[in-house]
Structure formats: structure tokens, C-alpha cells
Amino acid sequence: MVRNPERRTSLLDAAIEVLADEGARGLTFRAVDARAGVPTGTSSNYFSDRDQLLSQVGDRIFVRLTPDPDDVAAALRPAPSRELVLDLMRWIARRLAAERTCYLGLFELRLEAVRRPELRTQLTKVLRSDLDANVRGHLDAGMPGDADTVRVLYFALTGLLLDHFTVPGLLGDRDLDDMIETVVTRIVPES
The missing domain is CATH 1.10.357.10 (Tetracycline Repressor, domain 2)
Structure with missing residues (x-):
């Protein structure tokens, strides 16, 4: 997995937007990449699977809401x-x-x-x-x-x-x- 904390945070913030706008079914790596404005496949370099993405999105939401x-x-x-x-x-x-x-x-x-x-x-x-x-x-x-x-x-x-x-x-x-x-x-x- 790639270790760029700023990029990871940007992807997680994009994932939150996708989740809020399109729901859980719309939360795909491709949708996150598009929302973050990064090349297709970038998210999959940061998150091993959708479950890991969902888990880390939850963590990021709580960071932003605290x-x-x-x-x-x-x-x-x-x-x-x-x-x-x-x-x-x-x-x-x-x-x-x-x-x-x-x-x-x-x-x-x-x-x-x-x-x-x-x-x-x-x-x-x-x-x-x-x-x-x-x-x-x-x-x-x-x-x-x-x-x-x-x-x-x-x-x-x-x-x-x-x-x-x-x-x-x-x-x-x-x-x-x-x-x-x-x-x-x-x-x-x-x-």
C-alpha cells in the first residue's frame, strides 16, 4: 500500500462525498478516484478492498466531526x-x-x-x-x-x-x- 498520508486523507474525503451523494452502493474505487480528481486505480493503491475503505471512511468521519x-x-x-x-x-x-x-x-x-x-x-x-x-x-x-x-x-x-x-x-x-x-x-x- 502506498504511504502518502495527504493523498489518503484526500481520497477518504472524496469517499465521504461519494457516500453522502450516492449512498453505499455508489461507493466504488472508480467513483472515489473520479471525485478526488486522481487517475483511475489510485484508490486501490491505498485501500486493499471496499471493506477497508468503508472502515477508514468511518474513522475519517469521526475525525472531522470531533x-x-x-x-x-x-x-x-x-x-x-x-x-x-x-x-x-x-x-x-x-x-x-x-x-x-x-x-x-x-x-x-x-x-x-x-x-x-x-x-x-x-x-x-x-x-x-x-x-x-x-x-x-x-x-x-x-x-x-x-x-x-x-x-x-x-x-x-x-x-x-x-x-x-x-x-x-x-x-x-x-x-x-x-x-x-x-x-x-x-x-x-x-x-
């Missing part, structure tokens, strides 16, 4: 409260909207994981680790609510963003920020 630790620290400066949880949920939604392609790619990976046990195992491990870190962070910061509060917020935001990105008219005249506020005020106890 916020800078300094941004997290700044976001957590205010005193713990329901209002801060609301601000954080809106911040997360804005970040994910800015990385819409990654988020849609992640949804496609979730669907593909239904058919690929190895991918499911890897994705489950990474998503569980992320959720566990969110629970720990919430509790360690003294935010209102318990571990289940964080889990319900996670599942609510995941579903809300799935619909917002895939069928945006579903919310009708409701604004995404307003829906997030409704979710937070119904789930998070007052401090």
Missing part, C-alpha cells in the same frame, strides 16, 4: 444549567450542519453496517465510546440530569437531524433551533 478541545472548553465555561445544555445542543447542530456531508455519510455507514458485521462492530464501538464520553462529560460538568438524560438527548438530536437533513420540509414551519429548545426543555430538568 470538535477542537479548546472549542469544547470554551463552550463549557458558563455555569451548568438547562440553558447551557440548550446552547450546547444548538452548537452541536450547527457543527453537524457545517459538516452535513460527513453526517449524511455516517447515516449511510449505519445502513451499510446492517449488512456488514465487521463494520457494525467497529461503528458500534466508536459510537458507544462517543456516547459514553458525552455522558461522562455531562455528568463531570455538573449539568442537570443523569446519564439517561444524555442518552435521550443524543437519540432525539440524531433523529431530528436525520429528518432535517433528509426531509427538511417535515418540520413544516418549525425552526430547527425551536425544535431543539423543545427537546431540551422536555428532557432536561431545571437546575
Whole structure:
């Protein structure tokens, strides 16, 4: 396998775009090469097979979706409260909207994981680790609510963003920020 980290990253970013635009069935080495603007066959020099490509795409998505630790620290400066949880949920939604392609790619990976046990195992491990870190962070910061509060917020935001990105008219005249506020005020106890 070729060892050019910048090229590998470029191919993975192109693969994320293909995954988001064309779905898992459209994710081929040829499609990745075309999207990356490299000669046909380049991807196959970096990834031994499609499973390895899917696995590394998942890793790359999480790298791109992980916020800078300094941004997290700044976001957590205010005193713990329901209002801060609301601000954080809106911040997360804005970040994910800015990385819409990654988020849609992640949804496609979730669907593909239904058919690929190895991918499911890897994705489950990474998503569980992320959720566990969110629970720990919430509790360690003294935010209102318990571990289940964080889990319900996670599942609510995941579903809300799935619909917002895939069928945006579903919310009708409701604004995404307003829906997030409704979710937070119904789930998070007052401090």
C-alpha cells in the first residue's frame, strides 16, 4: 500500500462525498478516484478492498466531526444549567450542519453496517465510546440530569437531524433551533 498520508486523507474525503451523494452502493474505487480528481486505480493503491475503505471512511468521519478541545472548553465555561445544555445542543447542530456531508455519510455507514458485521462492530464501538464520553462529560460538568438524560438527548438530536437533513420540509414551519429548545426543555430538568 502506498504511504502518502495527504493523498489518503484526500481520497477518504472524496469517499465521504461519494457516500453522502450516492449512498453505499455508489461507493466504488472508480467513483472515489473520479471525485478526488486522481487517475483511475489510485484508490486501490491505498485501500486493499471496499471493506477497508468503508472502515477508514468511518474513522475519517469521526475525525472531522470531533470538535477542537479548546472549542469544547470554551463552550463549557458558563455555569451548568438547562440553558447551557440548550446552547450546547444548538452548537452541536450547527457543527453537524457545517459538516452535513460527513453526517449524511455516517447515516449511510449505519445502513451499510446492517449488512456488514465487521463494520457494525467497529461503528458500534466508536459510537458507544462517543456516547459514553458525552455522558461522562455531562455528568463531570455538573449539568442537570443523569446519564439517561444524555442518552435521550443524543437519540432525539440524531433523529431530528436525520429528518432535517433528509426531509427538511417535515418540520413544516418549525425552526430547527425551536425544535431543539423543545427537546431540551422536555428532557432536561431545571437546575
